[in-house]
Amino acid sequence: MSGRQDFTIRLSNIVVYGFHGVHPEEKTLGQRFEIDLEYRLANPAFPWKDEERATVSYVNAHSIVSRVCAEKSFNLIETLGNRIIEEMRSRYSIDHIIVRVRKPSVPIQGILDHVEVEVVWQA
Secondary structure, eight states: OOSOOOOEEEEEEEEEEEOOSSSHHHHHHOEEEEEEEEEEESSOOSSOOOSGGGSOOHHHHHHHHHHHHHHOOOSOHHHHHHHHHHHHHHHSOEEEEEEEEEESSOSSSSOOSOEEEEEEEEO
16 A cells, blocks of 8 residues: 555543633633544655554643643633644644634624634644
8 A cells, every 4th residue: 555644533522620711800710611633644664563652642632632721721722722733743743633622612692602713834
């Protein structure tokens, strides 16, 4: 088999509790956030090897998302998404990352399901 293979890994709807937002209540009370992480390996082994070291473990990726959400309070969910991308890029050989951060409880007058920000990085 010749050619290039791409491997995209997706973690859908990671739920974390964080203290992100611009309002004082958001920073003191905290709230639920939902995060999707999608990434593609930059140089997958060819032919594919059935070994954990041939990929970026979704367990490790989940750990990064959880840690970044807990380590610091961000004013903007855009910044939170970007920080997750920075952490993934600093540790792994990845050429495409998408992070979606959803905030189900937003302090605005109006009815909506959630606010979502998508941050995309590509080599």
